[in-house]
Amino acid sequence: MAPGDILIDVKGVAKHYGAGETRVDALRSVDLQVRAGEVIALLGPSGSGKTTLLNIIGCILAPTAGQLALDGETVFDGRWLRDDLRRLRLDKIGFIFQAHNLLPFLTAGENVALVLDLAGAPAAMGQARARELLDYLEVGHRAGEKPAHLSGGEAQRVAIARALANRPRIILADEPTAALDSQRAQLVMDLLRKLAAEQEACIVTVTHDEKIFDRFDRLIHLRDGHLVQT
Amino acid sequence: MNLAIKDIRHGLFRFVLTCFGLGLLMTVVLAMIGIYNGLVADALAVVRAPAVDVWVVEADTQGPFAEASAIPADTRDAVARMPGVAAAGAITYQTVEAPYAGRTLRLYVIGYQPGRPGGPQRIVQGRGIGTSHFELVADRKTGLVPGDTIRLGRNRFAVVGLVEGMMNSGGDAAVFVTLADALALQTELAPAAERVQAARGAVPVKTASVAAVVAQVTPGADVALLTDTVRQWKHLAALTQAEQEDILLVSVVDKARRQIGLFLGILLTVSAVVIALIIYTMTMEKLKQIATLKLIGAPDRTIVGLIVQQALILGLSGWGIGLTLILLVKDNFPRRVLLEPFNAMMLALIIFVVCLLASGLGVRAAMKVDPATALGG
Numbered sequence: 249m250a251p252g253d254i255l256i257d258v259k260g261v262a263k264h265y266g267a268g269e270t271r272v273d274a275l276r277s278v279d280l281q282v283r284a285g286e287v288i289a290l291l292g293p294s295g296s297g298k299t300t301l302l303n304i305i306g307c308i309l310a311p312t313a314g315q316l317a318l319d320g321e322t323v324f325d326g327r328w329l330r331d332d333l334r335r336l337r338l339d340k341i342g343f344i345f346q347a348h349n350l351l352p353f354l355t356a357g358e359n360v361a362l363v364l365d366l367a368g369a370p371a372a373m374g375q376a377r378a379r380e381l382l383d384y385l386e387v388g389h390r391a392g393e394k395p396a397h398l399s400g401g402e403a404q405r406v407a408i409a410r411a412l413a414n415r416p417r418i419i420l421a422d423e424p425t426a427a428l429d430s431q432r433a434q435l436v437m438d439l440l441r442k443l444a445a446e447q448e449a450c451i452v453t454v455t456h457d458e459k460i461f462d463r464f465d466r467l468i469h470l471r472d473g474h475l476v477q478t
Numbered sequence: 479m480n481l482a483i484k485d486i487r488h489g490l491f492r493f494v495l496t497c498f499g500l501g502l503l504m505t506v507v508l509a510m511i512g513i514y515n516g517l518v519a520d521a522l523a524v525v526r527a528p529a530v531d532v533w534v535v536e537a538d539t540q541g542p543f544a545e546a547s548a549i550p551a552d553t554r555d556a557v558a559r560m561p562g563v564a565a566a567g568a569i570t571y572q573t574v575e576a577p578y579a580g581r582t583l584r585l586y587v588i589g590y591q592p593g594r595p596g597g598p599q600r601i602v603q604g605r606g607i608g609t610s611h612f613e614l615v616a617d618r619k620t621g622l623v624p625g626d627t628i629r630l631g632r633n634r635f636a637v638v639g640l641v642e643g644m645m646n647s648g649g650d651a652a653v654f655v656t657l658a659d660a661l662a663l664q665t666e667l668a669p670a671a672e673r674v675q676a677a678r679g680a681v682p683v684k685t686a687s688v689a690a691v692v693a694q695v696t697p698g699a700d701v702a703l704l705t706d707t708v709r710q711w712k713h714l715a716a717l718t719q720a721e722q723e724d725i726l727l728v729s730v731v732d733k734a735r736r737q738i739g740l741f742l743g744i745l746l747t748v749s750a751v752v753i754a755l756i757i758y759t760m761t762m763e764k765l766k767q768i769a770t771l772k773l774i775g776a777p778d779r780t781i782v783g784l785i786v787q788q789a790l791i792l793g794l795s796g797w798g799i800g801l802t803l804i805l806l807v808k809d810n811f812p813r814r815v816l817l818e819p820f821n822a823m824m825l826a827l828i829i830f831v832v833c834l835l836a837s838g839l840g841v842r843a844a845m846k847v848d849p850a851t852a853l854g855g
């Protein structure tokens with residue numbers, strides 16, 4: 249696929265929680281297209297539906313209505329069109345968590361290699377890829393440590409390595425820099441931009457962090473369940 | 479990459495401690511099984527000791543173990559003359575207390591006629607009883623050793639040999655003495671009034687009575703015919719060896735069996751609940767990690783494998799520790815603890831099933847976890 253292809257295509261997506269008096273309209277009608285190589289920020293006040301939208305794109309939350317296509321494949325149209333959503337996530341989507349959510353019983357290297365292991369790659373290949381990514385993110389020397397022994401910034405970089413391990417084309421991040429100081433936050437964003445460019449991937453990041461706004465190609469605001477682009 | 483083992487190694491100390499606790503529980507379960515088996519084996523040991531085919535006892539009794547039985551000693555001669563009988567011996571059983579080395583030993587005294595059925599089968603140390611008076615062969619558990627002497631009634635007996643595994647169903651270790659000595663002991667220990675009467679000669683001394691006459695039959699002899707014939711004597715009853723063993727199991731061991739059986743049932747239930755609880759808790763603590771696994775795309779197989787493997791490792795370690803512990807301590811129990819490989823295997827099977835069921839609970843919880851809970855802290 250050439251750069252610039254549409255990797256995420258959200259059409260008329262709505263999501264409401266609950267029913268009757270307690271009904272919450274988190275998303276009313278959202279349209280969004282993200283192309284390969286793009287790095288975009290999802291902004292909006294608390295409760296505006298940012299996480300909801302990210303979860304829908306990540307195929308862990310079913311919209312109430314609308315369509316979703318990832319990497320040219322329609323995956324939701326009123327209902328999920330694939331029954332192996334986890335395989336879809338494993339192959340196409342990388343998540344970077346707010347709290348880094350590394351598995352505490354695996355070393356940094358194993359956390360990264362696990363993703364390839366789950367995808368069925370031989371162990372040696374997983375280890376090599378983990379080493380390569382961790383070196384690239386300058387945490388290679390910490391590969392043998394358990395997450396509890398890593399600093400917040402190190403753990404976040406390991407989490408990024410894990411999100412990238414399977415070379416996904418869609419990378420979703422919810423407040424990836426919340427735990428980092430502004431200098432580190434900018435470094436991480438620069439890194440993500442570089443990776444997006446190299447791997448022809450797109451990155452959608454939820455953030456409140458104004459210090460990194462200049463690192464995005466587009467800023468998208470969510471307000472009352474609608475998108476407002478700037 | 480085996481996540482189950484990595485996770486166990488991550489929290490090794492806690493896991494080992496949990497296995498150890500479960501192991502202790504398994505030790506108790508195995509001990510109960512062993513005690514029950516030991517009870518049966520001990521009870522049968524005395525019945526099997528004479529290695530005979532037929533027991534002649536008092537009419538309308540299930541003697542001499544389940545009920546008291548007294549028959550005239552000369553019944554032996556009548557039985558010995560019956561067709562098909564190869565050898566017969568009179569035998570008595572009584573429990574006496576005797577001071578020894580500063581404590582009181584409870585002894586199960588078996589009187590038999592040397593050279594006739596009823597005596598000890600295998601002397602493990604020393605020799606069998608000769609013809610002289612006041613010798614005895616003791617079970618090793620009495621603590622007596624050849625060369626010791628011990629006072630029974632009015633006389634000192636010399637310990638000449640040892641046997642093993644001989645005791646009554648109450649656990650009192652056995653000693654073998656000659657029938658003559660046993661009968662003398664019986665009179666000495668009879669109620670004082672009776673003895674005074676006897677000394678005065680007021681009442682004719684009863685002909686000596688024994689508990690039973692045991693008989694071995696000639697090869698090919700009809701045991702049923704023999705017992706039928708014996709029963710024609712109004713004051714006698716006859717039991718085959720198999721009947722005697724059944725009576726013992728039903729009457730003497732049955733209550734203990736039900737008691738221990740019930741206790742075992744409770745223990746197994748408790749163990750099952752504990753195992754289920756541990757595994758469920760282990761899974762609940764990992765829910766967030768399981769959500770993360772789901773989010774990054776791990777298939778159910780990986781998650782189920784994690785839970786089930788840990789459950790099985792826990793259960794089988796507990797079983798292994800329990801088995802090792804009971805094998806180490808079983809000889810220190812006052813009663814025999816007898817474990818058959820079959821018992822250990824059955825317990826392994828039960829634990830296996832319990833662990834599978836318990837992990838079912840955990841798996842259910844894990845399957846319900848929303849991968850979204852991994853996001854956003």
Ligand SMILES: Nc1ncnc2c1ncn2[C@@H]1O[C@H](COP(=O)(O)OP(=O)(O)OP(=O)(O)O)[C@@H](O)[C@H]1O
Pocket residue numbers: 265266272273274292293294295296297298299300301
């Ligand atoms: N599972 C749920 N059940 C009911 N309501 C929900 C659920 N998840 C989110 N909501 C509601 O939907 C709205 C959007 O929530 P969402 O988490 O997407 O907001 P957000 O923009 O990510 O907020 P924040 O910046 O605080 O993380 C909120 O009003 C929230 O209360």
Ligand SMILES: [Mg+2]
Pocket residue numbers: 298299300854
């Ligand atoms: Mg949010």
